[in-house]
Structure formats: structure tokens, C-alpha cells
Amino acid sequence: MKRDVNDAAVLLATLRAAVDSHHSPDPATRQALAELDDPAALRTAGRILADLRPEDGELRPVRMAVLATFTVGPFVHLLRAALVGAGALPSIDVGCYGAFEVSLATHEYAAGGDPDVVVCLLADSYFASADWRPTDIPALLAHLDAQATRLRDLILSSAECTTATLVVHTVPLPAELRDSVVAWRDRAAVAAGWHRMNAAILELAAAHPQVAVVDLVSLLADAPAAARDDRLHRYADLPYTDQTLALLAQQVRRVAQAPLGLSRRVLALDLDNTLWGGVVGEVGAEGVQLGGLYPGNCYTHLQRTAARLRDQGIVLVLASKNDADLVDRALAGNPEMVLRAEAFSARAVNWSPKAGNLRQMAATLGLSTGSFVFLDDSPFECGHVRAELPEVAVVCAPGDPAHLTRSLLRHGWFDTLDLTDADRHRPELYRARSLRVEHSAGYASTPDFLHTLAIEVSAAPVTGYTVPRVAQLAARTNQFNLTGVRFDTPTTATMADSAHHMVAAFSVVDRFGDEGIVGAVWVDVAPPVWRIRNAVLSCRVLGRGIEFAIVEWVARQARVAGASRLAARFVPTDRNGAADGFLDKAGFAVGADGWAELDLADYSDNLPTWIKLREEQQ
Amino acid sequence: MTDSAAVRATVLEILSDVLAEPVDALREAPVLGAHHWDSITSLEALVQLEDRLGVTLDLRTYHDARDVDDLADLVLAARRTNPAPARL
Numbered sequence: 001m002k003r004d005v006n007d008a009a010v011l012l013a014t015l016r017a018a019v020d021s022h023h024s025p026d027p028a029t030r031q032a033l034a035e036l037d038d039p040a041a042l043r044t045a046g047r048i049l050a051d052l053r054p055e056d057g058e059l060r061p062v063r064m065a066v067l068a069t070f071t072v073g074p075f076v077h078l079l080r081a082a083l084v085g086a087g088a089l090p091s092i093d094v095g096c097y098g099a100f101e102v103s104l105a106t107h108e109y110a111a112g113g114d115p116d117v118v119v120c121l122l123a124d125s126y127f128a129s130a131d132w133r134p135t136d137i138p139a140l141l142a143h144l145d146a147q148a149t150r151l152r153d154l155i156l157s158s159a160e161c162t163t164a165t166l167v168v169h170t171v172p173l174p175a176e177l178r179d180s181v182v183a184w185r186d187r188a189a190v191a192a193g194w195h196r197m198n199a200a201i202l203e204l205a206a207a208h209p210q211v212a213v214v215d216l217v218s219l220l221a222d223a224p225a226a227a228r229d230d231r232l233h234r235y236a237d238l239p240y241t242d243q244t245l246a247l248l249a250q251q252v253r254r255v256a257q258a259p260l261g262l263s264r265r266v267l268a269l270d271l272d273n274t275l276w277g278g279v280v281g282e283v284g285a286e287g288v289q290l291g292g293l294y295p296g297n298c299y300t301h302l303q304r305t306a307a308r309l310r311d312q313g314i315v316l317v318l319a320s321k322n323d324a325d326l327v328d329r330a331l332a333g334n335p336e337m338v339l340r341a342e343a344f345s346a347r348a349v350n351w352s353p354k355a356g357n358l359r360q361m362a363a364t365l366g367l368s369t370g371s372f373v374f375l376d377d378s379p380f381e382c383g384h385v386r387a388e389l390p391e392v393a394v395v396c397a398p399g400d401p402a403h404l405t406r407s408l409l410r411h412g413w414f415d416t417l418d419l420t421d422a423d424r425h426r427p428e429l430y431r432a433r434s435l436r437v438e439h440s441a442g443y444a445s446t447p448d449f450l451h452t453l454a455i456e457v458s459a460a461p462v463t464g465y466t467v468p469r470v471a472q473l474a475a476r477t478n479q480f481n482l483t484g485v486r487f488d489t490p491t492t493a494t495m496a497d498s499a500h501h502m503v504a505a506f507s508v509v510d511r512f513g514d515e516g517i518v519g520a521v522w523v524d525v526a527p528p529v530w531r532i533r534n535a536v537l538s539c540r541v542l543g544r545g546i547e548f549a550i551v552e553w554v555a556r557q558a559r560v561a562g563a564s565r566l567a568a569r570f571v572p573t574d575r576n577g578a579a580d581g582f583l584d585k586a587g588f589a590v591g592a593d594g595w596a597e598l599d600l601a602d603y604s605d606n607l608p609t610w611i612k613l614r615e616e617q618q
Numbered sequence: 619m620t621d622s623a624a625v626r627a628t629v630l631e632i633l634s635d636v637l638a639e640p641v642d643a644l645r646e647a648p649v650l651g652a653h654h655w656d657s658i659t660s661l662e663a664l665v666q667l668e669d670r671l672g673v674t675l676d677l678r679t680y681h682d683a684r685d686v687d688d689l690a691d692l693v694l695a696a697r698r699t700n701p702a703p704a705r706l
Contacts, residue, residue: 040666231677236657
């Protein structure tokens with residue numbers, strides 16, 4: 001939906017005020033920025049935000065480099081606006097004009113070392129030579145293939161020499177090239193060759209884990225604007241309109257948000273006129289619109305989409321003002337229902353305000369409300385949740401239900417670079433957590449309860465299979481994050497392969513199920529001292545003493561390797577209070593330079609009695 | 619406000635935004651070259667002027683414009699030739 005200029009003016013004024021006061025834009029402003037479609041306003045927002053120097057640490061720093069085969073133009077401003085909208089604080093370096101290949105070949109993307117993301121912007125002129133001849137189509141096609149191969153070699157060799165994620169994109173076939181060919185058969189051959197070139201670009205994603213590919217061509221099929229303004233192209237070597245560059249900026253934001261821990265994990269769904277048509281309290285469980293023809297098929301499609309999100313690890317919860325019995329009857333009895341009761345990890349079906357219900361479900365699941373997306377057709381409910389919980393991404397979808405699915409998906413709140421096993425099992429894990437919370441209510445003391453859980457912690461050095469999950473934990477864990485350092489996939493993999501480091505993953509099983517990998521530790525191995533660079537533990541398992549099992553395992557490994565001391569430190573962030581004081585409780589004594597140390601010679605077993613630790617020696 | 623005055627005010631507003639200069643500063647020093655009027659900012663202004671004022675400008679005459687009034691005159695001439703809805 002296009003915001004009118006007055007809304008944009010208010011938004012821009014709010015951004016200016018945030019910049020002037022050295023504060024991060026508040027969550028509501030960030031969401032408005034993330035949903036802004038007007039490229040002119042986005043460009044202005046990005047220019048304003050170039051001076052953003054917040055002192056509150058609320059935004060996640062991210063270092064970006066932009067390389068282009070053409071004039072970058074407004075892209076940097078658009079990218080900055082998109083990233084701040086998602087909760088990031090970007091610093092952006094731009095490669096020299098005309099130095100695209102040199103920058104890639106020399107791996108010099110940014111001042112001050114490797115960035116987190118290198119954006120590679122491509123234009124048709126990189127692939128098609130200016131002097132191609134319509135009488136020799138095979139030569140044109142061979143040139144396209146050769147340039148695609150050249151790009152592939154450059155990107156893959158760069159990826160080997162950097163820890164950054166490289167983002168590339170497909171390129172639309174320019175009308176002037178297509179229509180310069182007058183023979184329809186030849187024109188089809190040119191288009192086929194162009195599609196092969198784009199397919200080669202798309203295949204880069206499978207060729208290297210640090211490469212992400214945006215399919216700009218398919219995005220443009222949905223975009224209401226032209227890809228190119230010939231005047232800007234001829235005058236300034238700007239092959240894309242601001243609208244197209246804004247689309248690309250949004251996609252780069254979606255690539256960058258997951259490693260920064262800014263993607264959402266929970267989808268809270270309304271029922272009446274959202275998951276089904278009509279009000280169940282009025283029409284009964286049999287009367288809701290679902291399946292068949294329009295409009296019932298819109299709701300079925302949304303349910304199928306939500307089920308697909310669930311298959312990919314998005315936790316579904318219900319937030320509906322309704323009678324619970326009636327909803328249970330509809331979920332269980334309606335033959336067209338795709339999402340049955342067991343699809344939801346938590347349910348708040350009552351007459352209480354939805355904001356409070358979302359807060360309560362977040363507490364039950366052990367997740368922050370900042371990881372929630374809330375979908376509702378009611379502007380009133382959406383407004384209320386926005387006001388009470390500005391950190392929740394609210395998707396308001398009133399009116400024609402045909403737009404429901406697109407409204408839910410268009411901003412990419414759930415995007416991730418790769419799915420892990422933990423992602424796929426997350427909905428079951430959180431459902432088990434809800435059951436665990438119910439179970440705990442029957443015990444007088446915490447240790448009594450914990451003993452009944454039969455907790456087993458397994459520890460092992462990371463492997464190629466577990467590195468992505470461990471890096472994901474580093475990105476997403478805020479509460480028990482000992483130093484706030486977020487080791488990404490390439491760095492974690494490098495450390496895991498090094499004799500001077502150790503990275504270990506910790507998984508937990510209890511009577512309610514397998515939690516999967518929930519903890520990780522990154523250690524510098526330099527006898528006589530092993531130094532913990534960071535330890536993270538998912539908020540899902542906080543309060544069970546798992547962190548003591550992590551230290552216990554690392555201490556045992558260090559002692560076996562001949563170390564005499566284990567060092568660690570707590571570095572406060574704005575959200576890691578859960579880890580404050582832990583080192584003291586784990587027996588570490590204050591040492592030098594802010595590091596606390598555990599004397600391994602005097603160290604005795606500190607494993608909680610309710611935990612069984614399964615050890616795997618290095 | 620007449621249409622002409624509204625257009626001139628919108629042109630000033632857009633240039634103020636693109637050039638990051640207060641409107642009063644542009645009124646005092648209306649020559650575009652006195653500000654950050656380069657290939658990128660001039661094209662950003664072009665896109666905004668066309669979008670907000672519902673016109674299509676010829677890039678050749680656009681780049682001949684020397685000051686704020688010249689640009690406003692160009693826009694007004696284009697609106698006379700091909701009137702279209704504007705967001706003034």
C-alpha cells in the first residue's frame with residue numbers, strides 16, 4: 001500500500017528527531033519505514049539516516065559494501081532506509097565506479113576489513129557487449145554464457161576469501177536488446193539465452209553457502225513500475241529506476257536480517273475474517289467460509305501458507321476474541337480446515353485484549369514479543385497491538401481476503417538464509433514447552449520439578465552439519481549471550497577448523513522431547529589458558545541449569561588438554577541480563593583485564609544434580 | 619494559492635529536500651549550481667518533480683535550467699501542455 005505524502009512527511013520528521021537526539025528510531029517508526037514503498041520518501045529517509053549515531057545500542061550494527069557495474073546512484077540511501085527499518089544500524093562502503101571486477105578479484109570491499117554483506121549490483125551491459133549483431137545471434141549467446149561464467153568465477157573465488165555474504169541478482173532482459181531483433185525465432189533464442197544466463201546466476205546460491213541470489217526478474221513482474229528510465233540510463237549510467245533499486249534494497253535487507261537475528265519466528269493469527277471468513281460466533285462452526293470458491297478459497301490459501309511457514313519452523317499461535325469451545329469445534333470439525341488445533345504451539349482464544357494475550361503467549365513460549373508477527377483483519381485490533389507492543393510486526397489485512405496471503409508474505413519477516421533441523425522442529429519444540437510449563441505448576445520447588453524432567457545434555461565440537469545452527473543461535477540469542485559477540489557461519493567454520501580454537505554445540509533432551517541444539521561456546525585454545533570468547537544458550541531452556549553443564553564440559557575438555565585455567569568474561573549488552581552474575585555462580589574468580597578465571601586444578605564438579613551430561617571427547 | 623504559486627512552492631519543497639537546504643536558503647540563493655546540484659541530485663529532483671507534479675520533462679531543457687525559477691517555469695509549461703493530476 002502506498003503511504004501518502006503526509007504520512008511520509010510525519011515519518012521523515014520523526015526520523016530527523018531521532019537522528020538529532022542520537023536515539024534509534026522507535027520500533028513503530030521502524031516498522032513504518034520497513035513498510036514504506038515510496039522510493040522518493042525512502043531515499044530522503046536514507047539520506048537523513050546517514051547521520052544516525054544512536055547511543056542506545058538498540059539497533060544491530062551491520063557492515064555493508066556495495067559494488068556495481070553501473071552508477072550506484074540512490075541505492076545506498078534506499079538500502080540504509082531498508083536496513084534501519086528492519087532494526088539494523090548499517091555502515092555502507094561503496095566501491096569505485098568502474099571497478100566492479102577489480103574489487104571482487106582483490107577482495108577489497110570496504111575500509112577496515114571484511115564487511116558482513118557485499119552487494120553486487122549487475123546491469124545488462126555487463127553481460128551483453130555494445131556491438132552485438134542481430135545477424136550473429138549465436139555469438140551474442142556465447143558472449144552471455146562467457147560473461148555468466150566469468151561472473152561465477154569471480155563471485156565464487158571471492159566467497160572463498162571473505163567471511164561476508166555476497167548478494168547477487170538476476171538481470172532483466174532490456175527491451176532495446178529484445179526488440180532490436182526483428183525475427184521472432186531469433187528473439188525467442190535471445191530470450192532463452194538470457195534466461196540461461198539468469199539461471200547461471202541463480203545457481204550460484206547452491207554453489208557456495210556465502211552467496212545469496214535475489215531474483216530481480218520475478219520481482220519486477222509484480223512491481224507496478226518500469227525497471228528502467230531511458231533518460232537516467234543514458235545520462236548517468238543508471239540502468240534502474242528508483243522503484244527497482246528500492247526493490248533490490250528491500251531484498252538485501254531480507255538477506256541481511258536473519259544473520260542479525262532480526263527475522264521473526266512466531267506468527268500470531270486472528271481467526272474471524274482472517275483464518276476463515278465470517279464470525280464463528282454468529283454463523284457457527286459449520287457456517288464459516290472456507291474452501292470452495294471465492295471468498296472461502298482465500299482463507300484456505302492463507303491456511304495453507306501458514307502451514308507451509310510452520311513446516312519451515314515458524315511457530316503458529318492463535319490470538320482470537322472468541323469462545324474457546326466454539327473455536328475448538330470449528331478447528332476439529334470443519335472438513336475444510338487445513339490448520340487443526342495441534343498446528344498451534346499456543347492459543348489465546350478469549351475475550352481479553354490481544355496485546356496482553358500476545359505478551360502471555362510469548363512468556364509461555366520463552367520468546368520475546370519482538371519475534372512475533374501479528375496478522376489480523378481488524379484495524380482496531382492492529383492499532384491496539386501496535387500501540388501496546390510496538391516491537392511486534394503487525395500485518396493489517398482488512399478488506400478483500402484475496403490479498404491476505406500477499407499481505408502476510410510481502411515484507412519477508414520470516415526470511416532466513418538456510419533452514420536448519422532446529423528450524424524444522426521448532427513448532428513441536430515450542431508446543432512441548434507449553435506442555436512443560438503446565439507440568440511445572442504441580443511442583444513445590446524448582447529442583448523437584450527439574451528432577452522430573454530427566455534432562456540430558458549432549459556436547460560435541462561442531463561439524464559442517466551443526467555450524468549453521470550454532471551461527472543461527474549466535475545471531476538470535478539475546479538474553480543468555482555472555483559477550484554479545486555474534487560469530488557468523490564463516491567465522492564459526494574457520495574457528496572449528498583451527499587448532500587454536502574450539503567451537504562446541506550443546507543439545508538437550510528431556511521427557512517432553514528433543515530440544516535440539518540450544519547452546520554453543522566459542523573458545524580460544526592456548527594452554528595454559530582456555531578462553532571462552534562467547535557462550536550462548538537459547539531462551540527456550542533457560543532456568544534449567546544447562547549453562548552450568550556447558551562450563552562443566554568445557555572445563556573437562558580443557559583439563560584433559562592440559563590447560564590449568566579457564567577464562568571467561570561477561571560483557572553487558574542492552575539485553576543480556578540473564579547472563580549477568582553467571583560466571584560468579586559457576587565458580588569463576590575475578591582475574592586480570594576484566595576476565596574471570598576458573599582454576600582447573602582446584603575445580604570440582606559443578607554439574608546440577610538433575611542433569612546428565614553426555615560427553616564426547618575432542 | 620494559485621496553481622502557479624502552488625507549483626513553485628512544491629518545486630522549492632522538492633529541491634529543499636533533495637539538496638538538503640532550507641527553503642529560505644534556496645530563495646536567497648536560487649542558482650542551482652550554488653548548491654549540491656550534480657548529476658545524481660539533479661536526477662533525483664527530476665524523478666520527484668515528475669512524480670509529484672504529474673509532468674514529463676525533457677532532460678535537455680531540464681539541464682539548461684539555471685535556477686529554481688527556471689525549473690518551476692519548465693514544470694508549469696509542461697503542465698500546460700499535458701495537464702495531469704499533481705500532489706501539490
